[in-house]
Structures are given as C-alpha cells and as structure tokens.
Amino acid sequence: MDLIKLDFWTSHHQFYIVDKSSPFRTDSDDFWSAQASEDKLAIEEGILGVGTECYGHVNGDIHTLDTAPTEEDLSTYDHVVEGSLILPSGILQVFACLDKIPIIELELPPVTYRVRVYSSNLSSVDGDSGDDYYRVRIWPEDYVQRRVLRR
Numbered sequence: 265m266d267l268i269k270l271d272f273w274t275s276h277h278q279f280y281i282v283d284k285s286s287p288f289r290t291d292s293d294d295f296w297s298a299q300a301s302e303d304k305l306a307i308e309e310g311i312l313g314v315g316t317e318c319y320g321h322v323n324g325d326i327h328t329l330d331t332a333p334t335e336e337d338l339s340t341y342d343h344v345v346e347g348s349l350i351l352p353s354g355i356l357q358v359f360a361c362l363d364k365i366p367i368i369e370l371e372l373p374p375v376t377y378r379v380r381v382y383s384s385n386l387s388s389v390d391g392d393s394g395d396d397y398y399r400v401r402i403w404p405e406d407y408v409q410r411r412v413l414r415r
Contacts, residue, residue: 270324270398272367274360278306278313279322281379281400282366284355286310303412305345305381312349312379317386317396324398326358328372333380333401342387344413346380348405356402378405380413 272279278296282288289295289308296313300306306313316322338344349356354374357366382399389396 267325267327268368268370270322270326270358270367270400272322272360273320274316274322274363275319276361277316277319278361279316280357280359280361281312281314281349281402282357282359283310283349283351283353284357284369285353300410303345303410304343304383305347305410307347307349307410310350310352312347314381314398314400316398317383317389318394319392321393322360322398323396324400326368326400326402328370329401329403332378332403332405338382338414341382341384341414343383343415344380345410346378346413347410348376348407349379349402350376350407372402373404375404376407377402378408 295306295308304315356370358368380401384397385395388394
C-alpha cells in the first residue's frame with residue numbers, strides 16, 4: 265500500500281485509529297489512564313488513541329505493511345510505542361479528536377494488526393504549534409499488549 269500523508273487538525277493532544285465497527289469508547293476510565301497517557305497510546309475495543317505533543321495540527325504519515333518493519337535506529341525518534349488493533353470490519357479509519365467523519369478510510373483484510381507510532385520533534389512544540397511528526401506503521405500480527413520501544 266502507498267504511503268498516506270497525515271495533515272489535519274485535531275484537539276486534546278490526540279487522534280484515533282479505529283475499526284469501523286468499533287463502539288468508539290474513548291470516555292472509559294481505562295482509555296486515557298495515567299499509563300496510557302505516559303505511553304502516548306490509549307487502547308480500547310476497536311480503537312487506539314494516539315497521543316500528540318501539539319494540540320492542533322497533526323503532521324505525519326501512515327503506511328500498511330505485510331510484515332513487521334525491520335527497524336532502523338530508534339534513537340532518531342523521541343518516542344516509539346506500539347499496540348494491537350483487532351479489525352473485524354476490514355475498514356481502518358483515522359479520526360481527529362471530536363470529529364464524526366474519518367479523515368482516512370482504508371480497506372484491509374479483517375485480522376488483528378500491530379500499530380507502531382514513531383514520534384519525533386516533540387521538543388519543537390511551543391503552545392499549540394510545532395514541527396512534531398508522527399509515522400504510523402501497521403502490519404498483521406497476533407494481539408500483544410501495548411509496548412513502549414523508546415521513551
């Protein structure tokens with residue numbers, strides 16, 4: 265699949281990667297727990313919340329892969345976290361926080377995916393703006409708990 269650019273406005277320092285059939289529960293106490301906030305990745309049934317440094321503009325890219333990325337030097341990123349997303353609908357969506365219409369919608373095989381988020385330039389954020397950047401990589405893989413690869 266081609267690389268898709270992320271270039272949209274969000275709020276509340278987050279955006280969502282969602283299975284279309286998800287109940288979209290972002291209001292549970294467990295979603296943005298203290299640990300999820302520290303890890304910059306919230307997980308609920310059919311939805312991942314990606315924590316951003318900037319309050320508004322999200323800049324980045326998303327790419328689906330056939331297998332896990334063979335990783336280069338993670339020290340070039342400020343933060344790297346991954347979590348699993350079960351995709352029974354076969355439709356992956358990306359939403360800005362508080363939006364009701366997806367920014368991106370991709371048709372994928374209905375399996376479980378691993379989602380890795382690479383965050384960079386976090387220290388560039390001053391108030392609501394900065395040059396923070398989010399690379400999202402998605403590939404089929406069995407469900408595994410959230411894991412921070414670089415903090």
